[in-house]
Amino acid sequence: MKKFTASDVSALTVWLIPIAYLLFIMPSLPASIAMHYGINGKADRYGDKSDFLFFQVLMQGVVLLAYLLLKFLPAIDPKRQVKYGESTFQKLGLGLVLFLSALNITIIFGALHHGFNAGKVILPIAGLLLAFIGNIMNSIKPNYFAGIRTPWTLESEDTWRATHRLAGKIWFVGGILLTMLMLLISPMAAKTVFTSIIAVMVLVPVIYSYVYFKKHQLDKNV
Secondary structure: OOOOOHHHHHHHHHHHHHHHHHHHHHHHOOOOEEEEEOOOOOEEEEEOHHHHHHHHHHHHHHHHHHHHHHHOHHHHOOOOOHHHHHHHHHHHHHHHHHHHHHHHHHHHHHHHOOOOOOHHHHHHHHHHHHHHHHHHHOOOOOOOOOOOOOHHHHHOHHHHHHHHHHHHHHHHHHHHHHHHHHHHOOHHHHHHHHHHHHHHHHHHHHHHHHHHHHHHHHHHHO
16 A cells, blocks of 8 residues: 655645635635636636536546646556656655645636736746656656557667656756746737747657657667
8 A cells, every 4th residue: 555655745735825815715706707718818618606616626536636646646557667766756746746736826826816828927827837748758658658658669678768868958958938928928929939949848849759660679679
């Protein structure tokens, strides 16, 4: 059975902050609450308190399940390889809780303040999360759950390592770039820029994994 670690205490504390904040401002919530934001960062759909509370329960539940999944990956990994990079998954789990909690606090703040431009906070937070993932990506061992999981990285550990070494650099730089750009450019341009950079961050490692695998497979057959 897994022990309750200092990392678990930190994750639980951070996870509880949005809940405490919501309970604190609950009496002040308006009857009509922002539930969705458009590409300009402004709310374009509203709901009542019950809708918002349901969304909060759902979001906090997803965050908790994601952390628990990463914590117990070694027990459900069929190849039993996750255990060799267990500390990396602990960092990833804690990072996800931290950034998603910050995201949720922003959403709650937006619910309390009509006219708040959530995009100016949510998108930079997403950029920082991607940079954080990129920073630890090179440490992720081959597994079926996290990382650049293509047929070629899962087939070859060497391809996995090379792909994640490159992807880590791309995601870190891309995440930092996204964070800065989302703070500087207009909300209307943010969606296009954000989507374009994400596409590059995803596609380049996938294509590289195929090229690397084929090249080294050919070298072995020579």
